[in-house]
Amino acid sequence: MSSQIPRLGLISALHQEQAGLIETMQATEKTHRGMRDYTFGKLWGIDTVCVLSRMGKVAAAATAATLIERFAVTHIVFTGVAGAAGDELRVGDIVVADALVQHDMNTTPLFPQYEVPLLGQSHFSSDKNLTDRLARAASDFAALDAQGAISEQDRENFRLGLPRVHRGLIASGDEFVHRQERRDALKAAFPSLLALEMEGAAVAQVCFEFGVPFAVIRTISDSANEEAPHDFMQFIDRIASRYAFGIVKRLCTQA
Ligand code: ADE
Numbered sequence: 001m002s003s004q005i006p007r008l009g010l011i012s013a014l015h016q017e018q019a020g021l022i023e024t025m026q027a028t029e030k031t032h033r034g035m036r037d038y039t040f041g042k043l044w045g046i047d048t049v050c051v052l053s054r055m056g057k058v059a060a061a062a063t064a065a066t067l068i069e070r071f072a073v074t075h076i077v078f079t080g081v082a083g084a085a086g087d088e089l090r091v092g093d094i095v096v097a098d099a100l101v102q103h104d105m106n107t108t109p110l111f112p113q114y115e116v117p118l119l120g121q122s123h124f125s126s127d128k129n130l131t132d133r134l135a136r137a138a139s140d141f142a143a144l145d146a147q148g149a150i151s152e153q154d155r156e157n158f159r160l161g162l163p164r165v166h167r168g169l170i171a172s173g174d175e176f177v178h179r180q181e182r183r184d185a186l187k188a189a190f191p192s193l194l195a196l197e198m199e200g201a202a203v204a205q206v207c208f209e210f211g212v213p214f215a216v217i218r219t220i221s222d223s224a225n226e227e228a229p230h231d232f233m234q235f236i237d238r239i240a241s242r243y244a245f246g247i248v249k250r251l252c253t254q255a
Helices: 057-069 128-149 152-157 180-189 200-210 232-253
Strands: 008-012 026-033 036-043 046-052 075-084 094-102 123-125 165-172 193-197 214-222
Touching: 008 057, 008 232, 036 057, 046 057, 057 075, 057 200, 075 128, 075 200, 075 232, 094 128, 094 200, 123 200, 128 165, 128 214, 128 232, 152 232, 165 200, 180 193, 193 214, 200 214, 214 232
Parallel strands: 008 046, 008 075, 075 214, 094 165, 165 193
Antiparallel strands: 026 036, 036 046, 075 193, 094 123, 094 214
16 A cells, blocks of 8 residues: 555644644654644545645635645545535434535526636546545444444444445535525535535545545534534544544555
8 A cells, every 4th residue: 555655745724623743643743834733644545735724615725726736645634524415324324425515616697507607617637546546435434343433432423324425426515504494405516426625525625636636535513403513523523533534544554
């Protein structure tokens, strides 16, 4: 694996989504740039740069571009949480993006809705090979590690079953979706939509423009409805951070 990822850029929006990974890195060095800390080191043998983007598309795009231009990463993986866009997804499920779209991109009537002006496309595909590997890491984690990664108490508190891994479309926008009506409208606009978040499609566009392979993985933290803000931070702290750690470990160590 490591020979195929010469230098991995690992982004999360929030500290809790990357908890444990920086502590696990060996021979670390930190550089402060554009109000962010970029931490270098070996993560289970892979040359890695870890960074927190903060929330939103601009923050994510600036972080991805800096990783590519200044820190010469060859691949980017974004880990974090998302709201469920469809009823088939439960809190605690894992979504791996095949493609991403910016649901708040709208320059009509100049260009079709959702299309990124002058790029001529609305959807950005993730790298097939990296996404296959990430999906395998997530499935192995779900089957073999997830139960042991979470305490009985947390499993009960969040009413978690074993995570199921879904693969498909993720939509991003500068909006925390917390109304059923809004979530339903987005689902109607993109019928195959699985999850809603605030960064992935921005990273996807930057990686497309620079020709850098990328993948995005999200744990469902809420149902993007009126309940969404409750326990959001606690879910990241107690559950999503452990899922991200376990999945990245499997990604870095798989054959
Ligand atoms: N990330 C996690 N939950 C979200 C939601 N409901 N809307 C946007 N981003 C999210």
